[in-house]
Amino acid sequence: MPASDPALAGAAAVALTGLAEAYRPRPVTPLMPWRYPNRLVKPYVVTARGRQWDDLMVDVARGTAGRQLDFDDAMGAVGLGVVVLHLADDGISLVVQSWARDFQSRLSIFSGIEVSDLRPAPIGAAPSVWELEVLSHERASYVRHILSADVDVDAWLDDALDTRPKARFDGIPSGT
Numbered sequence: 001m002p003a004s005d006p007a008l009a010g011a012a013a014v015a016l017t018g019l020a021e022a023y024r025p026r027p028v029t030p031l032m033p034w035r036y037p038n039r040l041v042k043p044y045v046v047t048a049r050g051r052q053w054d055d056l057m058v059d060v061a062r063g064t065a066g067r068q069l070d071f072d073d074a075m076g077a078v079g080l081g082v083v084v085l086h087l088a089d090d091g092i093s094l095v096v097q098s099w100a101r102d103f104q105s106r107l108s109i110f111s112g113i114e115v116s117d118l119r120p121a122p123i124g125a126a127p128s129v130w131e132l133e134v135l136s137h138e139r140a141s142y143v144r145h146i147l148s149a150d151v152d153v154d155a156w157l158d159d160a161l162d163t164r165p166k167a168r169f170d171g172i173p174s175g176t
Helices: 011-022 055-074 129-145 153-158
Strands: 028-030 034-036 039-047 077-088 091-100 105-112
Touching: 028 129, 034 055, 039 055, 039 129, 039 153, 055 077, 055 091, 055 105, 077 129, 091 129, 129 153
Parallel strands: 039 077
Antiparallel strands: 028 039, 034 039, 077 091, 091 105
């Protein structure tokens, strides 16, 4: 990789090249919205290659997220949130985002080896590039459907990111 800036020469250029070569998109699966009294949540699951999720994992993550959302509500959330359960190569992350007053959001991250041992992530932890893909989509959706002149909660709920591979029905049956 040619470095266009001397600051990114040598080891930095090698590190960036390694990241670029190792990166692979991960499927984002939207789940059915979670409806609570006075709260709507758009949940997602992001999976690394070879990782599988099931309803029990989602239920456990929902419990953890629900406790955080209760706290967020007490701190001024407006009743709309996003949850990302990420089954990564080396563990599990849970990102909980609540939209709050004054155009702010509350963001909490939990991590663990298994969904049953999710704990608050260390101070300074931030969402991964795959989690940020969901949060970026959700920020745009919130601006488009909620902060517009016509608040449309139904359109916000329907506007879900889905990057799962789509079945192809063209080509020959061998898959080539």
